[in-house]
Amino acid sequence: MGKYILKRIAIACATLFVILFILFVMLEFMPGSPFNDEKLNEAQKALLYAKYGLDDPFFIRFFNYAKNMLQGDFGVSYVINKNFAVSTMIFQRLAVTIVIGIQAMVLGTIVGLILGILAALKHNTWVDTLASIISVIGVSVPSYVFALGLAYFVGFKLGWFPITYNPSNAAMSTILPTIALSLFTIANIARFTRSEMIDVLSSDYILLVKSKGIKEYKMIIKHALRNALIPIITVMGPLLVGLLTGSMVIEKIFAIPGIGSLMIAAIQGNDYNVVLSVAFVYSAMYIFTMLIIDILYGVIDPRIRVAKGE
Amino acid sequence: MKKLKKIVLALIAMVMIAGCSTDKPDVVDPNVDVESKIVVATEIDLSTMDHHLATDATSFIAQTMVFAGLVELDENNQPQKDLAESWDVSDDGLVYTFHLTDTNWSNGTPVTANDFVYGWNRLIAQETASQYSFIMETIKVKNAAAVTSGEMAKEELGIKALDDKTFEVTLDAPCDFLLGLMAFPSFFPMNEEFATQMGDQYALTVDNMLYCGPYVMSDWMSGSGYKFTKNEDYHNADAISTDVVEFKFIQDAQSAMLEYQSGNLDVVTLTGQMVDAYKEDDGFTNRLQGYLWYLSVNFDDPNLANKDLRQAISFAVDREKMAELVLKDGSIAAQGLIPVALAKDKDGVDFRESNGPQVEYDPAAALEYFSSAQEALGDEISVELLYEDTEAGKSVAEYIQNNLETNLPGMVVTLNSKPKKTRLDMMKTGDYQICLTRWGPDYADPQTYLDMFLSYNTSNNNGKYNSPAYDEAVLEATQGASASDSAARWELLKQAENIIIQQDLGVIPVYQNGGAMMIAPGITGIEFHSAGVDNYRNMVKE
Numbered sequence: 033m034g035k036y037i038l039k040r041i042a043i044a045c046a047t048l049f050v051i052l053f054i055l056f057v058m059l060e061f062m063p064g065s066p067f068n069d070e071k072l073n074e075a076q077k078a079l080l081y082a083k084y085g086l087d088d089p090f091f092i093r094f095f096n097y098a099k100n101m102l103q104g105d106f107g108v109s110y111v112i113n114k115n116f117a118v119s120t121m122i123f124q125r126l127a128v129t130i131v132i133g134i135q136a137m138v139l140g141t142i143v144g145l146i147l148g149i150l151a152a153l154k155h156n157t158w159v160d161t162l163a164s165i166i167s168v169i170g171v172s173v174p175s176y177v178f179a180l181g182l183a184y185f186v187g188f189k190l191g192w193f194p195i196t197y198n199p200s201n202a203a204m205s206t207i208l209p210t211i212a213l214s215l216f217t218i219a220n221i222a223r224f225t226r227s228e229m230i231d232v233l234s235s236d237y238i239l240l241v242k243s244k245g246i247k248e249y250k251m252i253i254k255h256a257l258r259n260a261l262i263p264i265i266t267v268m269g270p271l272l273v274g275l276l277t278g279s280m281v282i283e284k285i286f287a288i289p290g291i292g293s294l295m296i297a298a299i300q301g302n303d304y305n306v307v308l309s310v311a312f313v314y315s316a317m318y319i320f321t322m323l324i325i326d327i328l329y330g331v332i333d334p335r336i337r338v339a340k341g342e
Numbered sequence: 343m344k345k346l347k348k349i350v351l352a353l354i355a356m357v358m359i360a361g362c363s364t365d366k367p368d369v370v371d372p373n374v375d376v377e378s379k380i381v382v383a384t385e386i387d388l389s390t391m392d393h394h395l396a397t398d399a400t401s402f403i404a405q406t407m408v409f410a411g412l413v414e415l416d417e418n419n420q421p422q423k424d425l426a427e428s429w430d431v432s433d434d435g436l437v438y439t440f441h442l443t444d445t446n447w448s449n450g451t452p453v454t455a456n457d458f459v460y461g462w463n464r465l466i467a468q469e470t471a472s473q474y475s476f477i478m479e480t481i482k483v484k485n486a487a488a489v490t491s492g493e494m495a496k497e498e499l500g501i502k503a504l505d506d507k508t509f510e511v512t513l514d515a516p517c518d519f520l521l522g523l524m525a526f527p528s529f530f531p532m533n534e535e536f537a538t539q540m541g542d543q544y545a546l547t548v549d550n551m552l553y554c555g556p557y558v559m560s561d562w563m564s565g566s567g568y569k570f571t572k573n574e575d576y577h578n579a580d581a582i583s584t585d586v587v588e589f590k591f592i593q594d595a596q597s598a599m600l601e602y603q604s605g606n607l608d609v610v611t612l613t614g615q616m617v618d619a620y621k622e623d624d625g626f627t628n629r630l631q632g633y634l635w636y637l638s639v640n641f642d643d644p645n646l647a648n649k650d651l652r653q654a655i656s657f658a659v660d661r662e663k664m665a666e667l668v669l670k671d672g673s674i675a676a677q678g679l680i681p682v683a684l685a686k687d688k689d690g691v692d693f694r695e696s697n698g699p700q701v702e703y704d705p706a707a708a709l710e711y712f713s714s715a716q717e718a719l720g721d722e723i724s725v726e727l728l729y730e731d732t733e734a735g736k737s738v739a740e741y742i743q744n745n746l747e748t749n750l751p752g753m754v755v756t757l758n759s760k761p762k763k764t765r766l767d768m769m770k771t772g773d774y775q776i777c778l779t780r781w782g783p784d785y786a787d788p789q790t791y792l793d794m795f796l797s798y799n800t801s802n803n804n805g806k807y808n809s810p811a812y813d814e815a816v817l818e819a820t821q822g823a824s825a826s827d828s829a830a831r832w833e834l835l836k837q838a839e840n841i842i843i844q845q846d847l848g849v850i851p852v853y854q855n856g857g858a859m860m861i862a863p864g865i866t867g868i869e870f871h872s873a874g875v876d877n878y879r880n881m882v883k884e
Contacts, residue, residue, distance in 0.1 A: 064763030068770075069397060071784075072473050073801035075491065079471040114390035116546060125565055130513050180596070187601045195600050196592050199566055287592040291563030297387065302763045 039170040041154065049098070051315045056094050066302045068112035084110065086304075097308075108307035110272040112297050118309045122291060126313065128197075128206075129283070129290035140275075141268065147218065149252065155230060163222055170219025176281040179212035183285060193250025196287035209286045213235025213279055217271050224267055228260035228262045262329070269325035273318045300310050377585035378883050380865060382609040383598040387591045388568055391559065392545040393527035394465045394472045398855045402875040405527040407570045407587065410555040412440050412458075412509075412524040415877065417869045419786055421521040425453060425531070425554070425577070426509075435516030435826055440509045445577035447533050448553040455503035457531035460500050464537070465528055466490040474528045477784060481520045484512045516826040519685075519787040526785070546875055556582045556879045567591050583882050599860070608865050608883070612858040614671040614734060624863045628672030631856035632783040632872035634681045634791065635738070637727075640846075641806045645723055651715035652847040655776075656701055657708035658749040659742055665853055668741045669734060672856025677701065679839050680788045681854045683872050696837045700843040701851055705749045712750045724754040728769075729778040730762045736854070739778055756800055769804040777804075778852065783873040788835045789857045790873070792816050795842055795849065807848035812841045 067080045081087040085096070097107065106118035113121060151163035187195035187208055197205045233240060233256055241251050280292035291310055298306035355726060386400045393405045406414075412429070413421035422828065427443040430545030431564050445453050466475045466489060474826040478486040484500025500512035513520075523529060536552045537544050545551050548559045556579065557570035557846035567590040572582055590607065595616060601607040612620060613731040620626055637655070639646045674682065685693045736759065741756040760768065768774050781802075783790040794802035818824055819834035844850040861868065864884040869877035 035675060064761065066763075067473075068763045068766045069473060069477070069687060071397065076471065076473055076475065079468060082470075082475075083471045112387060112389065112396050114392070115542065116564065121564055124563075183597060183600060186603060191604065195599050195604065195606075196590070197566060199563055200484045215453070284593050285597055287566075287590070287594065287597060289563065289591075293593065 034231060034243065035324075038160065040061075040323055040326065041279045048312070048316055052098060052101070052308075052312055055311050056090075056097070059304055059308060060090060062302065064302045066304055068302070076150075093286055101312075106309040109303055109306050111158075111301035112294070112304040112306060118305045121306065122293065122309055122313055125289055125291045125294050128202075128288055129279060129292060131278060132206050132209050132213065132282075132288065132290065133279065135206060136213035136275050137217060137268070137272050139210060139309035140271075141221055143214070144218040144221025145225055145257075147177060147222035149257065151222065151226040152229030152233060153252070154216055160226075163226065167219040167226075170215045171223075173215070174281075175212055176285060178215050179209070179282050179285045182208045182212050197289060199289075205286070205288075207278070209282050209288060212282055217275065220267060221264060222273060224264050225260060228263055232256045232259050265325060265328055270322050273321050276317055277314050292324055337338060354380075358866065365576065367685065371781040378583065379586040379588065380584050380608045380765075380881050380883050381588045381590055381606065382878065383592050383594065383601070383607050384567075384589050385591075385593055385598070385610065385611060387565060388562070388589070390545065391562075392418055392528050393532075394470050394474070396527060397473050399412055399513070399875070402527050403878055404437045404559075404568065404570075404589070404861065405530070406525075406555065406556045408551070408553045408555045408559050408573070409527065409530045409878060410576075411526065411530050412442075414520060414873055414879070415522060415525045415869070415871055419522065419871055420875070421525060424554035427522075436513045436610050438513075438520065439504070439509040440511070440749065442507045442509065442871075443577050443770045444507075445554060446575055447536070448558055448573065448575065449533075449536065451533065451535075451542060452506070453531060453533075453554050454506045456506070457533055458529075459511045459536070460504050461530060461532035461571050463496045463499065464466045464532060466499070468492055472528070477523070477526070477528050480784065481523055481788075482513045482515045482517045484514050486514075513874075515821060518831070519789075522874065523785050526707075540551060555831050557587065560586075562848040565591065573824050582867065587878065587881065602860055602862070602863055608862040609868070612860060614669050614858070616671045619860045620860060621696060621858075623860070625860045627859045627861050629857045629859065629870045630672060630683060630872065631679075631855040631870075632676065632681050632684050634676060634679065635778060635780045635852045635855065636676065636679070637742075637850040637852060638769065638774075638777045638779050638805045639849065640772060640775055640804070641779075641808070642772055646775055648715050648718055649847060650711045651719065651723065653710045654712035654715055654750055655746060656712065656847055656850045657704045659745045659850075659852065660703045661701070661853055664738065665856075666743050668737045669697065669853065669856070671734075673853050674856065676851035676853050679785070679843050679851055683870060684783055685873075688828050689700070693832075693835070696832075697839055700839060708749050712753065721752050722754060723752060724756065726756045726758050727776050727778065728765060729761045730765045732762075735759070735778060739789045742778070742852075758858055769784045772804065772806070774804075774841075779804075780855070786873040787841070787869075789816075789820055792835060792838050792842075793820070805849065807846070808843065809841060809846055809848065812838055812846070812848070815841060820841055 067077050085093065100107065104119055106122065109116045109118055109121060147163045147166060151160040154160055183195050186192055194201060194205045194208045238251070238256060241255050277292070279290060280296055281289045282288070283293040284296070291313065294306065295310045298310060378460060383530060384400050386398065388404050389398055389401045390396050391401070392411060396402055396405060408422050412424060412426040414424040416422050425442055425445065426440040428441045430439045432438070442453065442455060447453060448665040450787065462478065464470055465472050466478050466486065475490050478490060483500045485494055488494040489496055489499045499789060502510045504510050511670045524803055531554070533552045539808060540550050543550050547710050551559065553559070556573055556576045558573045559567040559568060560571040567588060569585045572585045573579065576582065592601070595611065595613045597608060598610045599612070599616065639652055641647050665673045665675050677694060680693050680697070682694045687693065687696065727739055727743060729735045739757050739759070743757055746753050746755050765777065769777055769779065781791060781794060793799065793816065795807050795812065796816060797808040815834050819831045819838065824830040824834055843851065867880040867882045869880070871877065
């Protein structure tokens, strides 16, 4: 297992390097420049390019950047927060995004599992129908619509939680965005759990378990859910990354100082180093999450562990 | 089962960790109830507190809160004393002598004339690479151009500290609007010892700045907001009645409005679409800005080089209706190149008023000119309209397209939407036909607009408008013998506007930006300036 993980980590690092290169090339082709303003003349532009080393040839800039990155230096912001270290900007904001993303994931998974299991157990009853309706709504209604609704009714009308992020009341501020973000996860997990559970519950070994007279909750948890979980974990990986990277609109609505809103601002402002670093961090998160999921498979299903050569 | 337990435990642990990390105790400032506090929403995050690097209104506003200049502008755009308690101007208008008031930086050292010398030198130093270095040349400080470009040593710049409290500025030519510009952050002082010691870390955190304005910055969280607390050491601290001013960064106008309605925000900017919903409410405020949006036409394009076509386009756009029905945010139809309420002559008459409307909506005349254009260019004339991908940009572009295609049968307008930075790039390389673009005034004088279209201004004259008569009028007004004669100068500026707008249609003015805001009833003292920085220093909450 250890060797397998090491190998996977090595591949992940190589992939990240390639991604960095591709990002660099893409930025090179992006029209516009961070220093572009009605008021700016050519001489000043040249001064700015020289100041930030943007007039060096492409490969020199790339290798300088990659070298600095290994030392934790992601360059400075040119537009959003002039001359701020990008690493500090990202670090501060990543924490907020991750907290909300994980909260949404946990909430979404728990509620989704419960809904899915209930729907499967009460197959073809009103419970099942209700769970399906919730799933369909969750998948088809964009999260920002839900977010606006929450902001208006729960935040404004009822006044239960802050509408926009308040650093002095951070925990409460994350509740509405967490709920808004979790809806999609709830819907997805519920759908998968339901169909997997129905599959498993109708299989022969469950019949055997039942005939042995094992208590129902034990049967569900130990025999049915465990087997139903594997495909669910497969979808959880992309869902989690989706939550971390796809929260841009939610962050905008709730004014959360997260990494998603930073990405939007950076792209609009051609803030090269910030775009590069955020995209890089997104890729790293994705690869890291997939790695964790792969390892989790092994824990849950011994067959996968064996097949992967432990 | 054991493993499942582990997973469940891990999940629970994750929930707890996630919970813990945000579970900070509420930080409640015990003084908040007794202090007066005003919370302002900003839809653009604070970019920089280094007043030599700032280029945007959000940063400039924040800087005027904590720093101060020789003067500040009052609500009528008139310079009033701030760090300078008095000043003398020589008879020929070439030498300004400022006498500084006794006041200290926030570390206790006095503000001296040398802080101005250092600050002004830093603004135009090559290492600073300030985008506003041009402004030194604008006020015609002696040798500014040569020092800025590095041809002369910085000691040659026409500024001098006569003693600790006397700062002298020498000009190449008289400058009517110099005093007003002394309220602009680019000309604020900077403490040399402190700035040198901070190096490239200067102004990156609240501790890396020295303050000399009405407030000190007490908190700054990138992406979230920033806070100002009253500076008791400010020389005019008695006049400041609000203890805490907080700016909260909220991009989404709708969410900001909900916070306003909940009573958590006092000042909010509205988008055009929100105006109808709130225009009857208490606190609704319409303000006029100095920004002028205009159509830049590319003279290298064979279609647009045709004057009849340009004339037809100008006549075919119903600017009044556009402002009223499309923009709705207090924007008004442009009457010329110089916006309303930008600059007044010696008798206090607005330039716009004295030079009269230069453009109008006249579909019949438009059609006539268009027929002449068709004779030269063929029956079907297509142009591409470049604009930036904002809400307002899109609706204005579509409105113009509709106007032109309806009023000028045979005209085909295609729309090309690009992000702002890309649009500017395309304009600079001449890769466009017509572009909807804007200019914000740097100072309260028509020159800030007229300078742009001099034939040799490669930075701003993207359409390559070239008129010797225009160049002559502008140059005579700014550098010639008339520069020091206010009345003659004003006549030349009016003449220049007539040439470029009415006579040549070198650019086609469209509208002057408005801004709709909600200001909570009971809050007064926000001063809006069509040129220069809006003033939030003197806000009062009842």
